Amino acid sequence: MTELVPPPSTSGKSLLERVEDALLPLINLVFLLLMFFIVAGQLANEPLPELPGTARMEQQRPPEADLMVRADGRWQVAGETLEGNRLLQALPAPDEQNPLRIAADEALTMADLENLLQLLEEGGYDEVLLLTEPAA
Structure with missing residues (x-):
């Protein structure tokens, strides 16, 4: 008998x-892929961008806020410490x-923040932005 499928x-x-x-x-x-990545890696002269949260320089500068609230309840506008009666006059209208930007210290109590708001x-001020730092 002959086979129907020939052998490979x-x-x-x-x-x-x-x-x-x-x-x-x-x-x-x-x-070829290995050679491509070796050549492409040598062509890039620019350093990698800094990732958020890894740049220590950004953590050292103060946030760009209209009002900074310290842990002890002090308020600062443009680096000047203010009392309650002068606060509203020093803030922008x-x-x-452009809502008011507030940077609060992490140790600030909720009661102090509620009094400020x-x-x-x-x-x-009907609308404010509370600035926060990303978790490290």
């Missing part, structure tokens, strides 16, 4: 030789397009 053509090569021949294009591709609301 091996052209006289063993199984190991056929596997090696099949892997050769893959080896060539990996080599209420503006719906109530004072600002009485002064006409």
